Amino acid sequence: MTNQTKIWNVSTTINEETIQEAAALLRDQQVVAFPTETVYGLAADATHEAAVQRIFEAKGRPADNPLIVHVGNREQVKQLVTEIPEVAHRLMDEFWPGPLTLILPSNHTASQNVTAGLDTVAVRMPSHPVALQILQAAGLPLAAPSANRSGRPSPTEADHVKQDLDGRIAGIVDGGPTGVGVESTVLDCTSEIPVILRPGGVTKEDLERILPEVMVDPALADQKEQPKSPGMKYTHYAPESPLWLIEGDDDFFQQQLLHIKEENPRTAVIASNELAEKLDHEVITACGSRENLPEIAVQLYRALRQYKKADIDVILCESFEEKGVGAAIMNRLQKAATQKITQY
Ligand code: TXA
Ligand code: MG
Numbered sequence: 001m002t003n004q005t006k007i008w009n010v011s012t013t014i015n016e017e018t019i020q021e022a023a024a025l026l027r028d029q030q031v032v033a034f035p036t037e038t039v040y041g042l043a044a045d046a047t048h049e050a051a052v053q054r055i056f057e058a059k060g061r062p063a064d065n066p067l068i069v070h071v072g073n074r075e076q077v078k079q080l081v082t083e084i085p086e087v088a089h090r091l092m093d094e095f096w097p098g099p100l101t102l103i104l105p106s107n108h109t110a111s112q113n114v115t116a117g118l119d120t121v122a123v124r125m126p127s128h129p130v131a132l133q134i135l136q137a138a139g140l141p142l143a144a145p146s147a148n149r150s151g152r153p154s155p156t157e158a159d160h161v162k163q164d165l166d167g168r169i170a171g172i173v174d175g176g177p178t179g180v181g182v183e184s185t186v187l188d189c190t191s192e193i194p195v196i197l198r199p200g201g202v203t204k205e206d207l208e209r210i211l212p213e214v215m216v217d218p219a220l221a222d223q224k225e226q227p228k229s230p231g232m233k234y235t236h237y238a239p240e241s242p243l244w245l246i247e248g249d250d251d252f253f254q255q256q257l258l259h260i261k262e263e264n265p266r267t268a269v270i271a272s273n274e275l276a277e278k279l280d281h282e283v284i285t286a287c288g289s290r291e292n293l294p295e296i297a298v299q300l301y302r303a304l305r306q307y308k309k310a311d312i313d314v315i316l317c318e319s320f321e322e323k324g325v326g327a328a329i330m331n332r333l334q335k336a337a338t339q340k341i342t343q344y
Contacts, residue, residue, distance in 0.1 A: 005166050007158070011176035014130055018173060023137035025170045031055055033147040033161045034134055035175035036126040038099045038183050038201055039154040039301070040161050041070065041144030042169065043134070046080075049111040052143050056113065058168040061150045066116040067143040068101050068184070069123050072135030080121050080141060082107045087211065088189045094210050097127035099184040099201025114143045124184055130175040146183060147172075153237045153304040153336070156181055160305055181298035182328040188217075196220070199327040201297075220331065237301070237336040240309040241268070245333055247319045248343025250275050256341055257281060257316060270303045270317040272296065283312070290318075293326045300329060304336060 008018040022032050029051035031044045042058065044051040046069045056063060071077055074092065077084065081104040088102050106121035115121050123141075126132060135142060146154040149164040158174035165172075185200035187207070195215045196204060207214045244260075246253050253275060261267050261281075268283040269276070272290035285303040288295030307315055317333060320326045334340075 003167060003170065005162070005169055006171040007162070007174060008171065009158075009174045010130060011158075011174055014133060014175075019130075019133045019137050022134050022171060022173055023139075026051075026134070026138045026140060026142065029054070030170035031058055032134075032171045032173065033155075033158075033165065033169060034130050034173040035128050035158070035178050036070075036131045036144070037128040037178060038126075038180045039156055039178055040147040040158065040172075041126075041131070041142075042147035042161075042165070043070065043142040043144040045138075046070075046110045046114050046141040046143035049113055052111050052113045054169075055143060055145060058165055059145065059148070059150045061145065063113065064116050066118060066122060067114045067145050068186075069110050069114060069121055070131065070135060070142045070144050071123055071125050072132055072139075073125075076141050077104070077123050080107065080109050080123060081105055085189055087194060090210055091187070091189070091194075091207075092125075095202050095206070097125040097132060099127075099180050100124060101184045101186045101198075101200075103186065103188040103190055103197070105190055110141065110143070120188075120190055122186060128175065128178070130173055134173070151236060151238055153239060153301040154183060156298070156301045160301070163305075177298075177302075179298070180294075180325075181300055182325065182332060185328070187214075199331050201325065201328070203324045204327060205324060237304060237332045238338075239304040239307060239315055239336065241307055241312045241315050242338040243304070243315045243317055243333075243336050244339045244341055245317050245319055245337040246341050248341075250278055252343040253316070253318060254279060260314065260316065264313040266311060266313045268307045268312045268315045270315060272318055272320070275318050283307075290320060293320060293324050293329060296320060297325045297329055300332065 031054045101124040147161045155161045180201040185202040186198035188195040276286035287299035
């Protein structure tokens with residue numbers, strides 16, 4: 001695949017020609033990247049096996065990892081599933097369009113490489129205007145994983161997509177940086193009590209306002225459990241240099257940094273503003289206040305992408321509280337980390 005990748009910039013105004021051009025490529029079974037409110041997605045016609053195959057090829061994604069189908073309206077959901085449980089209706093009313101993906105029983109309209117042969121299908125309606133307009137113009141349900149090379153941090157800017165996929169896909173619609181910064185929450189609605197398979201933009205606390213009970217896939221807490229969401233078992237979100245996750249208080253972080261710097265002079269730090277202020281170190285990315293976890297989520301993937309192997313030997317990263325969107329932040333950091341250093 002050595003195509004020319006077309007890039008459109010709609011970050012200040014969305015023009016109709018771009019939307020139509022992107023939609024036409026998608027109807028023509030090509031793959032196109034565009035912004036969603038969470039991260040950039042790499043889209044193709046979810047009902048067309050050969051189109052979906054292009055996503056897997058461009059990303060180098062394992063075939064047993066199913067994709068999320070994006071819809072522009074609720075009518076499209078009905079075309080993909082055997083039934084919509086009552087609980088799913090309530091969740092759509094409350095959280096769509098937005099960063100919540102629902103696992104529903106598939107009627108196999110989505111191509112089998114979208115669902116990886118499962119009897120369920122993941123659906124979500126994104127709220128980003130560019131994503132919604134392209135979905136509506138294409139008139140197709142679109143399979144769209146994050147638009148990164150498999151294993152790399154997800155893209156929150158068009159430039160990240162370009163770094164990973166230039167020449168491998170038909171086009172990139174640049175809508176500027178994304179809003180939420182981490183992916184959607186994946187919620188299994190096929191069991192009696194809904195189960196969070198992947199924490200994301202809609203928090204457990206948000207869901208508990210609407211649902212009497214929500215469970216969390218035990219595999220999220222315990223590495224030994226087999227995850228129900230196939231994608232959760234792979235190495236993910238990894239920066240170029242090894243990432244060491246530090247769990248402890250600020251004094252512990254400071255001691256570890258001093259110690260690790262002796263052997264690794266080219267050490268970088270990713271931290272909250274509060275910790276960054278306390279550290280006597282040059283190469284630091286401060287990602288926002290630890291009191292404002294949504295801000296940390298917005299900055300996280302950019303921070304992970306920024307350090308290159310040629311310049312940095314190891315990245316030390318602070319651990320954040322697992323409340324609200326902090327659960328998603330820590331889930332991604334645990335997966336990205338090659339090592340954990342704990343005080344307790
Ligand atoms: O925010 C998002 O969800 C982004 C944007 C582009 O919409 N998309 C995204 O897609 O994160 P992806 O492919 O990177 O992650 C999809 C996740 C994987 O963990 C996959 O295993 C899970 O959803 N998944 C998809 N279909 C599933 C199914 N039928 N059952 C269980 N898990 C499923
Ligand atoms: Mg992904």
